[in-house]
Amino acid sequence: MDRGKLVGLMISTLTTTLFLMLGGCWIADRTHHWETPRLDPGRFSVVSDTGATGAAQAWVMMPVNLRCPHCLASLRALQRSRRAGSEPRLVVLIVDQEREPSPRSVAMLRAETVWWDRAGVWRGRWGHRLYGELLRFDASGKYVETLPPAFGWSAALEGKPLPQGGETP
Amino acid sequence: MDVPIRDERRATGLRWPFVPWALPFWYLGLAVGWWRASIQDLRLGVHAGATVSSLALVLALAGKLTGWLIESTFYHSFWKARGRRLPFWRFFCVVASASIADLFAHAIAASVHRSPSHGPWLAWVAGAQLARGPAWLSTPALRAMLGTMGVLTVVRLSITAWAQRAALGLAFARALAWTALFWLMSRVALFFAVDLTSGMSPLPKG
Numbered sequence: 001m002d003r004g005k006l007v008g009l010m011i012s013t014l015t016t017t018l019f020l021m022l023g024g025c026w027i028a029d030r031t032h033h034w035e036t037p038r039l040d041p042g043r044f045s046v047v048s049d050t051g052a053t054g055a056a057q058a059w060v061m062m063p064v065n066l067r068c069p070h071c072l073a074s075l076r077a078l079q080r081s082r083r084a085g086s087e088p089r090l091v092v093l094i095v096d097q098e099r100e101p102s103p104r105s106v107a108m109l110r111a112e113t114v115w116w117d118r119a120g121v122w123r124g125r126w127g128h129r130l131y132g133e134l135l136r137f138d139a140s141g142k143y144v145e146t147l148p149p150a151f152g153w154s155a156a157l158e159g160k161p162l163p164q165g166g167e168t169p
Numbered sequence: 170m171d172v173p174i175r176d177e178r179r180a181t182g183l184r185w186p187f188v189p190w191a192l193p194f195w196y197l198g199l200a201v202g203w204w205r206a207s208i209q210d211l212r213l214g215v216h217a218g219a220t221v222s223s224l225a226l227v228l229a230l231a232g233k234l235t236g237w238l239i240e241s242t243f244y245h246s247f248w249k250a251r252g253r254r255l256p257f258w259r260f261f262c263v264v265a266s267a268s269i270a271d272l273f274a275h276a277i278a279a280s281v282h283r284s285p286s287h288g289p290w291l292a293w294v295a296g297a298q299l300a301r302g303p304a305w306l307s308t309p310a311l312r313a314m315l316g317t318m319g320v321l322t323v324v325r326l327s328i329t330a331w332a333q334r335a336a337l338g339l340a341f342a343r344a345l346a347w348t349a350l351f352w353l354m355s356r357v358a359l360f361f362a363v364d365l366t367s368g369m370s371p372l373p374k375g
Contacts, residue, residue: 008249130370
């Protein structure tokens with residue numbers, strides 16, 4: 001077999017293999033049993049909680065990566081659209097962070113409640129992957145829905161009644 | 170061993186679409202077209218009226234160029250593995266040129282975004298994503314996979330198949346069948362990639 005034909009065969013085989021591997025990853029991901037998110041402080045490290053401790057009517061959680069300027073900008077946009085202490089209460093979840101976040105980086109978030117996802121629950125157990133999304137929970141911490149990043153949050157959070165729970169893909 | 174470039178004309182029926190001196194201008198025109206289309210795409214991705222960084226534009230254009238190179242390399246290798254020779258740079262020129270069909274689809278999509286009253290028939294031409302509310306296209310990953318499918322996609326695939334027919338002496342139907350299969354595989358791969366990237370997180374619809 002000449003060299004050109006061999007190289008062609010190798011590239012064709014490699015492409016097909018990559019396609020099949022990607023398909024295999026997708027099947028494994030889609031058939032994996034992901035947990036339904038739950039607002040449970042016991043699963044996360046509370047690194048800051050300066051807000052009112054009274055019972056909230058509802059909660060929203062925004063996962064942010066401290067090294068991602070885009071999702072920090074999303075957090076700023078959300079904070080600008082809300083008054084401090086307003087409902088639903090906001091929990092900022094620091095994700096994909098192996099070391100404990102420094103007090104300076106936590107202060108930089110300017111949020112009343114900040115949790116650190118030390119165990120990788122958001123990604124590894126819930127199967128979520130997009131920073132800056134908004135997870136909504138009811139007063140008891142039961143999951144309601146997830147709004148995609150850069151969604152019109154302020155309108156959605158103020159005008160939308162809380163529907164019944166259930167994980168959405 | 171590769172056939173030297175000077176022998177290509179005798180080895181294949183696929184000719185350069187232009188005289189050689191016009192090729193740089195042709196590629197420049199394509200680059201400008203895709204540059205402008207990328208500005209529209211990136212503005213939609215951020216928010217209307219935002220300025221788009223030059224780096225993002227250069228990356229978008231580099232991505233387009235890489236896509237053409239990968240597509241040309243794949244077809245070149247596929248036929249080489251079967252003992253046939255598809256001249257790489259001529260085929261690359263056809264692949265890049267056929268992307269004009271996608272540019273037309275972009276322009277039509279932009280006009281539909283500006284004037285949503287334009288007929289839904291445009292979806293048949295420029296892509297199913299322009300149609301209002303087909304439920305099967307509601308998932309962003311499915312939109313990424315099949316949203317651009319329309320008459321202009323068929324035109325682009327037909328041009329690619331025609332180039333293979335001309336270069337390799339295949340029946341057009343056979344060349345089109347292979348091309349359609351590879352296109353479908355690339356769209357399925359895109360679906361997998363988009364869906365894996367988002368996981369259980371919802372993507373913005375639109």
